[in-house]
Amino acid sequence: MSTPNGTGENGTDLADESAESTVVSDLAPQCTLDAVDSEGYYVGTVNGVVEYGVFVDLSDSVSGLVHSSNLNGAYDVGDELVVELAEVRSDGDVSFAEVELDEFSRKTVGPGEKITAATLSEKTGDLGHLDGRVVQIKQTGGPTIFQVRTTAGVVPCAAFEDAGVRAYPSIELDDIVRVVGTPEPRDDYIQIETNSLSTLTGTDETEVVEQLDARTSELAQPEDVDTLVDWPAFEKLSEDLQDVAQQLRETVLDGRPIRIRHHADGDGLCASVPLQHALERFIAETWEDPEAPRHLLKRLPSKAPFYELEDVTRDLNFALENRKRHGQKLPLFLMLDNGSTEEDTPAYRNLKHYDVPILVVDHHHPDPDAVRDLVEKHVNPYLDGEDYRITTGMMCVEIARMIDTEITDDIRHVPAVAGLSDRSDGEAMDDYLALAQEEGYTKRRLVDIGEALDYATYWLKYNDGRELVNDLLNVNCDDHERHEELIDMFAERAQRDVDAQLDAALEHVNHEELDNDAHLYRIDVESHARRFTYPAPGKTTGKIHDQKVKETGDPVITIGYGPDFAVLRSDGVRLDIPEMVAELKEEVPGGGVSGGGHLVVGSIKFVSGMREEVIDALVEKMADAELDEGLGSSAVLSEE
CATH class of the missing domain: 3.10.310.40 (Diaminopimelate Epimerase; Chain A, domain 1)
Structure with a gap:
């Protein structure tokens, strides 16, 4: 059997690694004659042999004759050869000429124009192709939804089989693929309705991986922001906080869910709520699916100041179910205002069995030797010669701003609430209180917010109380008047219950x-x-x-x-x-x-x-x- 120059018997590229070799296009089955030009070289497959030459297919709809005068060898049906366009006649017939190349690299060419997350709306209704990495595979009652990450964001691609039947079962998470299809509006977003989906190999795969890695490195870089207050103690933590922000951004781009486990108190909420707000905005910016923030990010309060086995058992069970039912990767766990001590290690060992990554941002006195080998990153002021007066809320507000600096005006008051809630007497407290004062919060009002948060979380138990907590903390709250009324009510009821408790207890x-x-x-x-x-x-x-x-x-x-x-x-x-x-x-x-x-x-x-x-x-x-x-x-x- 004959094969085109530069390939082996199975049609594999001998010159794929040669960066300077001639590029030969291998058209995808859906490509039309519009994808062929007179300057290019193409892989053709022989579909018929006649006395005066051979007929070759470049795709399902592009075929033509290579006349014997333009052939350099003998070929059988199924053989491949490299050709160039010779002529397109007025009646539509196409002819090609064989090309002899000592070396070449083979590049798959998709039909239509290339599509990315940035060009979806421009390409609506037009057939095109999209290259990227599969970051989620979700089987619905209808199509299979492949979330494919391109250099500009993550695009949902719907592949249809019989209702509820998994399309393209050979495609797995993290595969580098080419999706051929048409962008179509669906509710308030756009998805690709898929005609074909296949894995890329060779130079095509390498090129996509390199492009994605370069773009990830760029998008994952934390925002360059100055800390809200000038506090020398914070400078020791700056690099660690940037590392956490970068890893969280990379996790979103990689399609891995994030689970925020935080202590259910004022400082824990001041740490977790701004980060939730920033991460949801970043997910919405980089994922086309409007439901992605809800599915990829969960905030989970912990009553105990450490990660209990009860909590990790429940968390791990949900994560494994989501992997099976929704095609999600196992999540990254972000521990806030807890997670630094030996008491956390049994839970961490449970997660370690599944290679679940763990990040810790905390200000409780740590047991660094106990947790070091179980977590990927441990940020704690004690590890840098500081102490609990740098609260977790103060640190996480800075991480949130590194993820999305545009939320700064919405969270300037939060570090002061965190400091008062956790009784910080750090030298920066006056500066944090002054920042909050500029936003209209007196010290007494900040204390009321902390008391209201504590009262609400007591009754919420294990529920994150998302909308209520946002309104109480006035982060991502759309009604300031409602915030004020809620604080009045919750702080008043909290004080009432405290007074009743003290009336009973002080005598004893x-x-x-x-x-x-x-x-x-x-x-x-x-x-x-x-x-x-x-x-x-x-x-x-x-x-x-x-x-x-x-x-x-x-x-x-x-x-x-x-x-x-x-x-x-x-x-x-x-x-x-x-x-x-x-x-x-x-x-x-x-x-x-x-x-x-x-x-x-x-x-x-x-x-x-x-x-x-x-x-x-x-x-x-x-x-x-x-x-x-x-x-x-x-x-x-x-x-x-």
Whole structure:
């Protein structure tokens, strides 16, 4: 059997890797004569042999004669040869001439003009071809929807078989493909109605991969923005925050879903909501399907300040179902305001079994050695010599601005809410409060927003409360008057419930003075506070603590405890709660001690039968702690 010069017996390209060789076009089956010009070289397949030459096909609709006078060899039906256009007669007949080439590279040519996400609307109704990477395959009750990423964005391509039958079953995620079809309007977007879909190989595949990689590198670059306030401590984190922003943008472009797991408190919401807003805008900008932001991004609150096995089991089950039912890749998990400690590692190991990537942005005291090998990126101020006063909300507002700088005006006030919610006394707090003041927020109003968020998340439980939380935080909220009314109502009800709780609980608070002259207040919140209502034990302990700080003006420690837990608050006393927990594990055998938090705010767990031993040992450590009047979990708030 004869083959065209430059190819082997199976028609594979011997010169595909030669960048300087002559390019020979291999027309796709749907190509018409419009794709052929007198200057080009083409691969023809012999479909008939006659005395005066051979007939060749260049595509399903392009055929012609190579006269014996223009042939250089003998060919059989099915052989390939390289030809050029010789003549198009007035009656439509086409003739070709064989071309001898020592070397050539073979390039597949699609029918019609090339289509990308940027040119969809211009090509509506016209047959064309689209090259890209398959990033999602979703089987509907009708067509199979292939989401194909081009250099300009992700385009939905609908391929029709019998209802509910998978079209092109050989096509898999991450394949480099050519889609031939027609862009057609569907509801409020445009999709390609597919005539054919095939994988690209050789130089065609290499060229598309190189183009996509170059464009990804360009699109994934974070926006170049200055931080909202000039804070030297933040400069240490700048490169890490940029890395997170870049990886999140790359993840969107790669078609991988993102799951945001955040602590369900004020700082966790101030971290997650701006990022959700920025990422949804970036998805909408780069995906043609208007449903993509809803499917690719989920915000998931966590009640515990760590990633619980209950949560990861549920998350992993949903991810595996979505991969099977909706053709999605397994998601990337973004842990916010939690995820830094050894308590997170059982959940991380579960995800590791499926090679699920994890990013962590947190400001709780970390166990870097415990999580290092389980996460791809760990951003925490403690790792750069700073501490909890740089809140997760402050960091994530900057990441959100790097993803989409246009949302800046919508989130200028958020770092101040985060700082007040998590009692940050960082040196930049005055600057953050001034920024919020410029946007019309007094310090008292920012505190109200934090209280309203805390009250709402308590009742929302595991629900993200998307629209309500957006309105409360005034991020992506379309009605400022509604925001104000909601804050008034939620903050008022939160204060009402706190007052009722304190009326019941304060009579049962026990007081003693420690050897270091700090005041210690204790309360059994399980027995002497209302259960299953707002505020929860941690919040109740914090409110009691705030009141005692105001009353005494001295260093104060407060412990709120139940059968198997204790919540700790401190002002003016340097409690290294994570270190205390580590020591208690060794010193109270059989105590089952675990927990953590910040230096002055935290919680511990233990087995109920060892409560007295654990708390007594804890109090002894508190009595030996160093006083530091500049260090606290609480701040007396002005009414400005």
